[in-house]
Amino acid sequence: MSEHTTKPEVHLSHSQVQEFTQCPRKYHLHRRLKVPPDFMPSALLFGIALHEALALFHQRRLEGRAASLAELHNTFLGQWKAEKLPVRYSRGENQNSLKAMARRMLAYYIENPVCSGxxxxxxxxxxxxxxxxxxxxxxxxxxxxxxxxxxxxxxxxxxxxxxxxxxxxxxxxxxxxxxxxxxxxxxxxxxxxxxxxxxxxxxxxxxxxxxxxxxxxxxxxxxxxxxxxxxAGVAYPIPSWRCGGCQWKHHCDQV
Ligand code: SF4
CATH class of the missing domain: 3.90.320.10 (Lambda Exonuclease; Chain A)
Structure with a gap:
């Protein structure tokens, strides 16, 4: 791990706190040493891409316009396509099944949006x-x-x-x-x-x-x-069910 350098933290975010709480070793590898992850879990990529599509839906509302399903799904697909890391799929999932799932979810959201004002x-x-x-x-x-x-x-x-x-x-x-x-x-x-x-x-x-x-x-x-x-530089590992899908598992024992 010696080739990776540490940088002082200058801010906090919810995701930083959450990651550290789940596993300080993962935080250490990801945020302190900035070790690149080995892969992208499909669930994480799915969540990021769908989030982008839902943000567009609400951005269109902000602009006084309606977003089409095609527009939202294309946003999802664009985010997916932009991913540089190899995607690791969960059991029973593949690229096509997740893209179809996203389309169904976005269609449902367009029909049943939670609009509070x-x-x-x-x-x-x-x-x-x-x-x-x-x-x-x-x-x-x-x-x-x-x-x-x-x-x-x-x-x-x-x-x-x-x-x-x-x-x-x-x-x-x-x-x-x-x-x-x-x-x-x-x-x-x-x-x-x-x-x-x-x-x-x-x-x-x-x-x-x-x-x-x-x-x-x-x-x-x-x-x-x-x-x-x-x-204080705390970096102990917390082995758990999360290790199976950990993007830094390969580096965990080498710290
Ligand atoms: S493999 Fe497990 S213990 Fe190691 S960094 Fe990842 S989540 Fe933490």
Whole structure:
């Protein structure tokens, strides 16, 4: 591993914290040593490509236009085609089955969109200070809408096989970002996960989260612990079911 150099961290993101929490060794290889991954898991590429297509759907709404299924599916396919790494497919999947699945999911989403108000932000970037002892935290909020009565809807769009409720952290961060960025609103902010299922017959599940001040305090505390561990160079492995699909497995034992 000696040929890889480390660079000091200058910011934090939700995905950094999540990756470190799941496995500090993976974080170390990916983010500190910047070791290139060996392959791209099909599930990850699928999620990224579908996310791009859904972002376009909402961007068109922001522009007062409608997106066609062909346009969205082409966005998905373009993202897929742009992938440089070899794609590793999960059992029972191949390129054609996933492209067909994406088309079904996008068709369902066009017919059953979760529209909570007028779109005022798509892939909205933020960079906020959660605490003076943390670096700036940055990220992007998938969708921000304003409903009649100036209520804000902050949505994170996800794809999932089983449609289960995601962990709360990401929405807690987005809720705090919206507060610190001072979006125009009456003060009522709804935070929701919109989960599109990756199933033969796609469905949409919406999970609204009631974010409290205590949730934010707990989030900052967790981020602080992770940040301190990152600064200390913690890099121990956490072997788990994730190792089977780990893009850095090949390098894991060589650290
Ligand atoms: S193979 Fe497992 S323990 Fe090693 S870096 Fe990947 S997830 Fe972590």
């Amino acid at each position: 007028e779109v005022i932000g798509v892939e909205q970037p933020f960079r906020i200070m959660l605490s003076t002892d943390l670096p700036p935290v940055h990220g992007r909020i998938d969708l921000i809408e304003m409903a009649p009565g100036s209520e804000l809807y902050v949505s994170d769009l996800k794809t999932s096989k089983n449609g289960s409720k995601p962990a709360a952290d990401q929405l807690v961060l987005y809720r705090e970002a919206v507060r610190l960025l001072d979006f125009p609103a009456s003060g009522i902010v709804h935070c929701q996960y919109v989960v599109l299922t990756k199933t033969a017959e796609p469905k949409i599940k919406v999970f609204e989260l009631d974010v409290t001040a205590e949730d934010v305090v707990n989030l900052v505390s967790r981020y602080r612990e992770v940040w301190q561990a990152i600064q």
